[in-house]
Amino acid sequence: MNTATDMIEVPLYRAAHGRTGDKGDRSNISVIAWHADLYPLLAEQLTPESVSAQFRQRAPARVQRFLLPRLHAMNFVLDAVLDGGVNDALNLDAHGKALSFLLLDMPVRVPRALVPLLAGP
Amino acid sequence: MNAIALPPLLIGCAAGFSGDRTDAAEPVVDTLIARLAGGLADQRAFLIFETLAERTLALAQLRRRDNPDAGYEPLLDAMLRPVLARCLAHGIRIVSNFGAANPRAAALHIARMARELGADAPRIAVVEGDDLSGSEYRPLLHETLGAQMEGLRIVSANAYIGAEPIAAALDADAQIVVCGRVADPSLTVGPAMSHFGWRADDWNRLGRATMAGHLLECGAQVCGGYFADPGYKDVPGLDAVGFPIAEIDADGHCTIGKADGTGGLVSEATVKEQLLYEVHDPSAYLTPDVVADIAEAEVQQQPDVANRVALSGVRGHARPSHYKVNVCHEGGWLAEGEISYAGPRAEARARLAAEVLRKRLDGLALRVDLIGALSILGDDAGRMLADTPDTGLRDVRLRVAATHAERAQAERLAREVMALYTCGPAGGGGVRTALTPRLNTLSCLLPREAVPVRFELLGAEALA
Numbered sequence: 038m039n040t041a042t043d044m045i046e047v048p049l050y051r052a053a054h055g056r057t058g059d060k061g062d063r064s065n066i067s068v069i070a071w072h073a074d075l076y077p078l079l080a081e082q083l084t085p086e087s088v089s090a091q092f093r094q095r096a097p098a099r100v101q102r103f104l105l106p107r108l109h110a111m112n113f114v115l116d117a118v119l120d121g122g123v124n125d126a127l128n129l130d131a132h133g134k135a136l137s138f139l140l141l142d143m144p145v146r147v148p149r150a151l152v153p154l155l156a157g158p
Numbered sequence: 159m160n161a162i163a164l165p166p167l168l169i170g171c172a173a174g175f176s177g178d179r180t181d182a183a184e185p186v187v188d189t190l191i192a193r194l195a196g197g198l199a200d201q202r203a204f205l206i207f208e209t210l211a212e213r214t215l216a217l218a219q220l221r222r223r224d225n226p227d228a229g230y231e232p233l234l235d236a237m238l239r240p241v242l243a244r245c246l247a248h249g250i251r252i253v254s255n256f257g258a259a260n261p262r263a264a265a266l267h268i269a270r271m272a273r274e275l276g277a278d279a280p281r282i283a284v285v286e287g288d289d290l291s292g293s294e295y296r297p298l299l300h301e302t303l304g305a306q307m308e309g310l311r312i313v314s315a316n317a318y319i320g321a322e323p324i325a326a327a328l329d330a331d332a333q334i335v336v337c338g339r340v341a342d343p344s345l346t347v348g349p350a351m352s353h354f355g356w357r358a359d360d361w362n363r364l365g366r367a368t369m370a371g372h373l374l375e376c377g378a379q380v381c382g383g384y385f386a387d388p389g390y391k392d393v394p395g396l397d398a399v400g401f402p403i404a405e406i407d408a409d410g411h412c413t414i415g416k417a418d419g420t421g422g423l424v425s426e427a428t429v430k431e432q433l434l435y436e437v438h439d440p441s442a443y444l445t446p447d448v449v450a451d452i453a454e455a456e457v458q459q460q461p462d463v464a465n466r467v468a469l470s471g472v473r474g475h476a477r478p479s480h481y482k483v484n485v486c487h488e489g490g491w492l493a494e495g496e497i498s499y500a501g502p503r504a505e506a507r508a509r510l511a512a513e514v515l516r517k518r519l520d521g522l523a524l525r526v527d528l529i530g531a532l533s534i535l536g537d538d539a540g541r542m543l544a545d546t547p548d549t550g551l552r553d554v555r556l557r558v559a560a561t562h563a564e565r566a567q568a569e570r571l572a573r574e575v576m577a578l579y580t581c582g583p584a585g586g587g588g589v590r591t592a593l594t595p596r597l598n599t600l601s602c603l604l605p606r607e608a609v610p611v612r613f614e615l616l617g618a619e620a621l622a
Binding site: 095126 | 525533534545
C-alpha cells in the first residue's frame with residue numbers, strides 16, 4: 038500500500054474549520070486548514086464549482102473563492118443564498134449563520150499519510 | 159511629533175452588538191488599569207463598545223419617534239455604569255457607537271451617570287452627520303436610489319462615517335466620544351489616529367488599525383466566543399468568556415489578547431476566523447477610512463504567552479470616494495405559526511398539516527420547516543425538504559412563515575395554524591403564532607461631500 042497516494046474520504050470539518058458572515062443577501066464562509074500541509078489539497082478540491090454543488094439546495098447565484106495561502110485559508114462568497122438576507126428571509130436562521138457547517142460537511146479526500154493532521158475522530 | 163517613540167496603544171472592547179453581555183467591561187477595565195500601571199509612561203488605553211448592526215439603527219429610530227429622548231443603546235446604562243467612574247479616574251477614554259439614532263441623548267445620559275457616580279463632569283463629544291433621515295436628504299437619496307424609493311416609508315437612513323471626527327474629538331481632549339453609525343473598525347482607528355498623529359492618507363497604518371478594529375469589533379468572537387465545537391474546537395470557560403484587548407503600535411501592527419482572569423481562548427484559529435468574518439475580497443475590505451488588504455496577512459501565536467496572537471502583513475489602499483448609506487424602510491409583516499406532533503407517524507402528520515396550510519393559504523408564499531428534521535439549511539423554496547423523505551420522526555414541530563405587505567393578509571396564516579387544532583391532523587398541540595412588522599434595507603453610495611460629518615463637545619449648558 039502506498040500511503041502517500043492512498044486517499045481516504047473524510048468530512049471537511051476534520052481538515053478545516055470556518056465561520057459564516059453575512060451582508061445583505063450575500064454569505065461569506067471561511068475555510069481554515071487545521072494544518073499548513075492540508076491546505077493545498079483543500080485548495081485543489083474546494084473550488085467554486087464543488088462548493089456550488091454542495092449548496093445546490095440553496096441555489097447560489099454565484100460562488101467566488103479567494104485564497105489566503107499565508108493563513109492556510111480561503112474565503113467563499115456566495116451571492117443570493119440567504120433568501121433575501123436578514124430583513125427578507127423567512128428562515129429561522131435569517132443570517133445564515135449555520136451555513137459554515139453545511140460546507141464543513143462536504144466530503145474531501147486526504148492521503149493516508151496526512152491523516153495524523155486531521156482533527157477529531 | 160515623534161510617533162515612533164510612543165508605546166503601544168491599548169484598546170479593549172466590551173460589547174460586540176446591541177444586546178451583548180453587560181458584565182464584559184469590568185474585567186477589561188481591570189486589565190487595562192493593571193497594564194497602564196505596569197506599562198510605560200506614555201502608555202494610553204481606550205475602551206470601545208460596538209453596538210450597531212444592520213437593523214439596530216432602524217429600531218433605535220423607531221424608539222426615537224415615540225420618545226425624542228430615546229433612540230440610543232437600550233443597555234447603555236447597564237454596560238457603562240459599572241466602569242465609568244474608574245475609566246475616568248484612570249484616564250481610560252471611551253469611544254462607542256452606542257449613540258445609535260440619538261448620540262446627543264446618549265451623551266446627556268452619560269453626563270448624568272457621571273454626576274450620580276460622583277465623578278467630575280467628563281468632556282463628552284458627540285459625533286453627528288451620519289443621520290440622513292431628514293427630509294432635506296430625500297432629493298439626494300432619490301437621485302441615487304431612483305425608482306426603488308417610490309412609495310417607500312423610510313425609517314432610517316445613515317451613512318457609515320469614519321474615524322476622522324472621532325480622532326478630531328480626541329484631539330480636542332474628549333474623554334468620551336459618542337457616535338451613531340460610524341463604521342465598526344473606525345471606533346479603533348479614531349483613537350489610533352489621534353494617539354499616534356497619523357495622517358488621514360497613511361493607508362498602510364490605517365489599514366492595519368482597521369483590521370485590529372475588525373478583530374475587536376465583535377467582542378468575544380475573537381476570544382473563543384462563537385467558536386466552540388466540542389471535540390474539535392474546545393474553549394475553556396466559555397460561560398465566562400473574556401473580551402479582547404488589542405495592543406496597537408505606532409505603525410499600526412497589533413497583537414490581540416483578552417481580559418485577565420476570564421475564560422475563553424485567543425489562538426491563531428480564533429483570530430483567523432474573526433479576521434475573515436464578513437469579509438468578501440480579502441484584498442479590498444472597504445471602510446470609510448481605508449481599503450484594507452489582508453491578502454498577505456499572517457497571524458502568529460506569541461511564544462511563551464498564552465492567549466496572545468500577533469497580526470502582521472496587513473496593507474491599506476486609498477479610501478473610497480463615497481460613503482455607504484443604509485436606508486431602512488417599513489417592509490410589511492412577517493407571520494409565523496408553529497404546532498407540535500409527537501409519537502407514531504408524527505412526521506407524517508406534520509407534513510399533512512403543512513399540505514393543508516399550503517392549500518388554504520393560497521396567495522401566500524409559505525416557508526415550511528420541520529423543526530427536528532430540517533429547519534435551517536433548506537431555502538424558502540423548500541427544495542431540500544421536498545427532497546428529504548419522511549424519516550419517521552416521532553417528535554416534530556411544524557413551523558410555517560410568510561410575509562405580506564398587508565397586515566390582514568399576513569394574519570391569515572396565524573388563523574389557519576390555530577385552526578389546525580380542530581381541523582388538522584390528529585394530536586397537534588402547542589400552537590404559537592406571531593406577527594411582526596418588518597424592516598427592509600436598501601444600500602447606496604453618496605459622495606463624502608454630501609455628508610456633513612462633525613463633532614461637538616457638550617457644553618456646560620447642555621449638562622445643566
